[in-house]
Amino acid sequence: MTTPAAYRVSHLDALEAESVFVMREVVAEMERPVLLFSGGKDSIVMLRLAQKAFAPANIPFPVMHVDTGHNFPEVLEYRDQRVAELGLQLVVASVPEALASGLVRESGDGMRNRIQTPVLLDAVEKHRFDALFGGARRDEEKARAKERVFSFRDEFGQWDPKNQRPELWSLYNGRHHPGESIRVFPLSNWTELDVWHYIARERIPLPSIYYAHEREVIERDGMFYAVNEFFRPRAGEERFKAQVRYRTVGDASCTAAVRSDADTVEKVIEEVAATRITERGATRGDDRVSEAAMEDRKREGYF
């Protein structure tokens, strides 16, 4: 048994309590929730919070991976291991299958970020999911800074930023008509540093690519892209070996690494605390398209 000192609650405990509350609200009020699991650190933390929210019972919903086909093998391996350990049901919404069936077509630049959205929405419709847990945080990006914890989506999965439901106290409104759904962001109030402090405190294992390792990369727009089967250097781009790690994990064709020697969680925390560039700014080619790239994708039904 632990005894509290003067009823103190640390900021991590307060954030954890809030996220657990949000997850329980969803399970209590919604019919068919699902947790979007990318194998990234935020969805991994979300999964840990789900364990905590329903213990000693099992996590009472499936997880869904929107698989672009451009995966880091370390991440797929991690996904399968976690799913097996926790006895979860895994739903894979597969972009390669959707390409084969003609649901989506490859975009001109070969990036699969945008074509994930129809694949996600198709799976939501097929499984009749009405609540989707996402690991997005408000500190990540300015459109997200204005999104609710319970974010209403119409039958096309679209977000309407000017027509959001007021969200007061901790009273979340998840009411919706059939076909509509709610995206739920339990980590809304966490920052990148909070996530890392929590990973350290809870000793949560992560895919190895989050820690410093040597990799063959090229430099493009000031970002370091791994050379692999999904990412081909352009003419004139020089390959070299560098000590890098990933700050975010997304599609392997548009997620870049940062130079880093941080090979332990403590060193990563020091690095994140000292860094002066946002994680998406440092690592995501997909957000650099325009000032409102994220808002536009969310309007289309993106995460």
Place this chain on the structure above:
Amino acid sequence: MTTEIVAPPAEARPMDLLRFATAGSVDDGKSTLIGRLLYDTKSLFTDQLAAVEAVSAARGDEYTNLALLTDGLRAEREQGITIDVAYRYFATPRRKFIIADTPGHIQYTRNMVTGASTADLALILVDARKGLVEQSRRHAFLCSLLRVPHLVLCVNKMDLVDWSQEVYERIADEFTAFAAKLDVPDLTVVPISALRGDNIVARSENMPWYEGPSLLHHLERVHIASDRNLVDVRFPVQYVIRPQSTTVTDYRGYAGQVASGVLKPGDEVMVLPSGFTSRIAAVETADGPVAEAFPPMSVTVRLADEIDISRGDLICRPNNAPAVAQDIEAMVCWMDETTPLRVGGRYAIKHTTRSARAIVRGLHYRLDINSLHRDESADELRLNEIGRVRLRTTVPLLADEYRRNRTTGGFVIIDETTNRTVGAAMIVEAA
């Protein structure tokens, strides 16, 4: 990679969390102030700043427009307005801060109320050259209506009034006198220049006559632990945990977040609305049992006796219980653009973890939030209007007065056709 460390590398001394709301318009320098707080605490990233500088330059702004940091939506950028509540984060070694940044104009009362509903502290800005304006009084009133425990008035642009102590004191006195008429438990006034950074992080050398703390010093140290109600035990049951498992059998736990009070194993408790009593057998978390649970902890409570308890019920102490009431008097802030609140209207409501339906039985008055005048002839509440309303609910609410408990005293009103949240209500009386 630079190795400069600006935040503690690990949780050497655990930080706590302060949520604050900011009110004021771009003209008052609110965005500049937030930009300054983020910048001076090294919470502003170089790519964010570069993006804002680029957009500012492209728009032909004379200065780097820090408002662009918070105005994230396309329409806001195009129209140069702030539409909605934006959340911002920064931390110092002592505290983590969550800012609910709300636009100040009257048409955004809805957003200010939303931001204030979860705030430990509200920060109101005034321009030292203009002094108190209608908007400042309105913000102070909304903060008192939402029972924000701490209020800070920042008298900004002191550089433009020659750092005048006289100007500052006139504004501070006028505001203090106004706040005395409201229910403002704690008020601090700080003279600042957000643009130049005076009294933001460090005490200003330009205003030696000011003996109080800098704004950040105050935000870091304002005592918020006692704002929680640790007296009245209120535990709204959120979800019943019953594992369908062969290894864990006969487990029945009531999951929820402690709204107020302290729960301990052995405590005698009463469950509402049934009125059955039992004893707390254990208070558990996924990490094991705890000796005590208090706000804002999310825990699972197990009772000694098998009682029928479901979501929406509430655990309290037999000699200290909320009202079990279907007739509710409340101050309501209306939030819907399309349809006003009218007597006879039927709505869904969500109060703690309990959902009910309600009918509006009466509208006593509409409040002019600038003059505090009560208009008793009003027959409806439109968007951003506030009034005192009487409601009858289909099932009893387990309710306290909002002034005593911000969790068991507040509820939201939902339109059953559109499913939109159309009103926020603060209970004045429940019977």
